[in-house]
Amino acid sequence: MKSLLVRFFLFSLVIAACSIAVTAWLASQATTGAIRQEQGDVLETDAQIFDELVRHAATHEDWTDAKSAVDGIAQKYGRRIALTDGNGTTLVDTGGENAPQLPITPKALVDPLNVNGKIDPRAVGPFKLNDEEYRTLYAYADQLLQCNNRITLVEAPNGRPRLPDLGPGELSIWEDCPVGNRLYTLTVTEKAAYGQLQALFSKCLDQRGWSGRNYGKSLTPTTFDWEITTVDGAPPEVVACMDSSRREQLRPHVAAPAQLFLTSPTGDEPMAIDLSTTGATRITLVALGILALAGFASWLTATQLVRPIRALTAATKRTAEGDRTARVDGGSGEIGELARSFNAMSEKLAETERQRQAMVSDVAHELRTPLGNITGWLEATQDGLAEPDPHLIDMLLEESLLLQRLVDDLHDLAQADAGTLRLHPEPIALDDVVDQVVNAQQNREILLRAETTPVHVTADPVRLRQALGNLVANAVRYTPPGGEVVVKLFRWQDEAVLEVTDTGTGIAPDDVPHVFDRFWRADKSRSRRTGGSGLGLAITRHLVEAHGGTVSVTSTLGEGSTFRISLPA
Numbered sequence: 001m002k003s004l005l006v007r008f009f010l011f012s013l014v015i016a017a018c019s020i021a022v023t024a025w026l027a028s029q030a031t032t033g034a035i036r037q038e039q040g041d042v043l044e045t046d047a048q049i050f051d052e053l054v055r056h057a058a059t060h061e062d063w064t065d066a067k068s069a070v071d072g073i074a075q076k077y078g079r080r081i082a083l084t085d086g087n088g089t090t091l092v093d094t095g096g097e098n099a100p101q102l103p104i105t106p107k108a109l110v111d112p113l114n115v116n117g118k119i120d121p122r123a124v125g126p127f128k129l130n131d132e133e134y135r136t137l138y139a140y141a142d143q144l145l146q147c148n149n150r151i152t153l154v155e156a157p158n159g160r161p162r163l164p165d166l167g168p169g170e171l172s173i174w175e176d177c178p179v180g181n182r183l184y185t186l187t188v189t190e191k192a193a194y195g196q197l198q199a200l201f202s203k204c205l206d207q208r209g210w211s212g213r214n215y216g217k218s219l220t221p222t223t224f225d226w227e228i229t230t231v232d233g234a235p236p237e238v239v240a241c242m243d244s245s246r247r248e249q250l251r252p253h254v255a256a257p258a259q260l261f262l263t264s265p266t267g268d269e270p271m272a273i274d275l276s277t278t279g280a281t282r283i284t285l286v287a288l289g290i291l292a293l294a295g296f297a298s299w300l301t302a303t304q305l306v307r308p309i310r311a312l313t314a315a316t317k318r319t320a321e322g323d324r325t326a327r328v329d330g331g332s333g334e335i336g337e338l339a340r341s342f343n344a345m346s347e348k349l350a351e352t353e354r355q356r357q358a359m360v361s362d363v364a365h366e367l368r369t370p371l372g373n374i375t376g377w378l379e380a381t382q383d384g385l386a387e388p389d390p391h392l393i394d395m396l397l398e399e400s401l402l403l404q405r406l407v408d409d410l411h412d413l414a415q416a417d418a419g420t421l422r423l424h425p426e427p428i429a430l431d432d433v434v435d436q437v438v439n440a441q442q443n444r445e446i447l448l449r450a451e452t453t454p455v456h457v458t459a460d461p462v463r464l465r466q467a468l469g470n471l472v473a474n475a476v477r478y479t480p481p482g483g484e485v486v487v488k489l490f491r492w493q494d495e496a497v498l499e500v501t502d503t504g505t506g507i508a509p510d511d512v513p514h515v516f517d518r519f520w521r522a523d524k525s526r527s528r529r530t531g532g533s534g535l536g537l538a539i540t541r542h543l544v545e546a547h548g549g550t551v552s553v554t555s556t557l558g559e560g561s562t563f564r565i566s567l568p569a
C-alpha cells in the first residue's frame with residue numbers, strides 16, 4: 001500500500017463506487033416514484049371511465065345507441081374502450097377497424113346493478129319522475145326556499161329535489177312552511193314504483209317463509225334519502241330478498257352487464273417498468289460497467305501522474321551517484337514545478353563543483369610561485385650559489401609572509417563559505433576606523449586623505465578595518481604616483497556609507513561584474529608581488545554582507561574607481 005499509484009487508484013475507485021451507488025439509488029428512487037405516480041394516474045383515469053360507463057348503463061335500457069357517448073368518454077381520457085356481452089360479442093369498440101385484438105381478460109364488468117356488490121344509485125328505473133311531476137316538485141321546492149332561505153336542496157337520482165341528510169325529527173322545520181309536506185309527498189310515479197317493489201319484496205319473503213313481518217317498513221319512505229333498504233337489524237336473508245327484488249325491478253330499465261376492456265389507443269397496455277430483480281440486476285450491471293470505466297480512467301490518470309515522479313526518482317539516484325547531467329522533463333503543474341526545481345538544483349550542484357575545482361587549481365597556482373621562489377633560493381644557498389645574507393633572508397621572509405597572507409585569506413573565505421565567520425559586534429565610531437585605515441596605508445607617492453562625519457554603528461571593528469583596508473590597499477595599488485585616494489564617510493538615509501575613490505587605472509566595463517570573484521584579476525600577468533592574491537575583494541564582500549551591508553563599484557577605465565560600502569546604521 002506504499003505505492004502512490006496504488007493508493008491513488010484505490011482512492012478514486014472508492015470515490016467512483018460511492019458516487020455510482022448513490023446516483024443509481026437516487027435514480028431508481030426517482031423512477032419508482034414517477035412510475036407509481038403514472039400508474040396511479042392510469043388507475044384514476046380507468047376508475048373515471050368505469051364510473052361514466054356505469055352511469056350510462058344505469059340510465060339506458062341497452063347499449064345500442066352507446067357508441068357516440070362511449071366515443072366521447074374514450075376521447076376525453078385518451079383510451080380505447082371496448083365493451084362485450086357475456087358471449088364475447090362486441091357491443092361497443094372505440095378502436096377503429098385496424099385496432100389490434102383486445103386483451104384476454106376484461107378490466108371490469110360494467111353492471112349498474114352490481115358495482116362492488118351494490119346497486120348504483122343512478123339506476124332509478126320506474127322511480128324516475130315524469131316531466132310534470134318534476135316541474136310540480138320544483139315549484140314546491142321554490143316555495144320552500146322562499147319560506148326558509150337557510151336550507152339548500154339537492155336532487156335525488158330520480159329527479160326529486162330534497163333536503164340533504166334530513167333526519168325524521170327535523171321535518172318540523174316546515175311547521176312554519178307547510179309547503180314542505182307537499183314537497184315530501186310521493187308522486188304517482190314513485191307510489192307505483194314503491195308498490196311494485198313492495199309486491200316483489202313480499203313475494204320473495206313469502207317464498208322464503210318470512211312473510212307476515214313488516215321488514216319492508218322503510219318502503220313507505222319518510223326520509224327520502226334514496227337508500228331503499230329493509231329495517232335496521234333485518235336478518236341477512238331479508239336483506240338479500242330486498243336486493244334481489246330491487247334488481248328484478250330495475251333490470252329491464254338498465255343496460256345489460258358488459259365486459260369492459262381498456263387499452264391505449266394503439267392497443268397495447270402502457271409499459272410498466274420493472275424494478276424488481278431483473279431491474280435491480282440491470283442497474284447493478286450498468287453500475288459495474290461504469291465502475292470498470294472509472295477504474296480504467298483513474299488507472300490511466302494515476303500512471304500519467306506517477307510517470308514523472310518515477311523519472312524524478314531515477315534522476316535523483318543518478319545525481320546521488322555523482323552524475324551532474326541528470327535532468328528531468330517536467331511538463332506543467334506541481335510535478336513540473338518539482339522537476340524544474342530539481343533541474344535548477346542539479347545545475348547549481350554542477351556549478352558548485354566547477355567552482356570547487358577551479359578554486360583548488362587557483363589555490364595550487366597561487367601557492368606555486370612563492371613556494372617555487374623559496375625552494376629555488378634555498379637550493380641555490382645549499383649548493384653554495386647564493387649567500388644566506390640579510391638581503392636573501394629578507395626576500396625569503398617576504399615570500400613566506402605572502403604565503404601566510406594567502407593562507408589567512410583562504411581561511412577567512414572558507415569560514416565565510418561554511419558560515420562560521422565569527423563577528424564580534426560592538427558600538428563603534430566609524431570615523432575612527434577610517435582614520436586608522438588611512439593612517440596605516442599612508443604612502444609618499446599618493447595623496448591619501450579622509451573626509452568623515454561622525455557616524456556610529458554596531459559592527460566588528462577588526463573585520464570592518466579588514467574590509468575597508470582591502471579597498472584602500474587596492475586604490476593605492478592601482479593608482480599611479482601623484483594620484484589621489486579619498487575615503488569618505490557619511491550617512492545616507494538609514495545607512496552608513498564608506499566610499500573609496502581613486503584616480504587610478506579604473507576597470508573596464510566588461511570586468512566590473514567580476515571584480516568580486518575569487519582569484520579574479522584584470523591583469524592576469526600581475527604576480528602576487530605586484531598585485532594582490534585576487535581574494536581581497538571577495539573577502540571584503542563576505543565581511544560586509546556578514547554585517548548586513550552591501551558593497552558595490554563604479555569605475556571608468558583610465559579615470560578611476562569608486563568602491564562603496566553601505567552598512568545599516
Ligand code: ADP
Nearest residue numbers: 474475478506521522531532533534535536537
Ligand atoms: P588583488 O589582490 O589582485 O587586488 P582583489 O580581489 O583585491 O585582488 O581585486 C581584484 C581585481 O580587481 C584586481 O586584480 C584589479 O584588477 C581589480 N581592482 C581592484 N580594485 C581596483 C581599483 N581600485 N582600481 C582598478 N582596479 C581594481
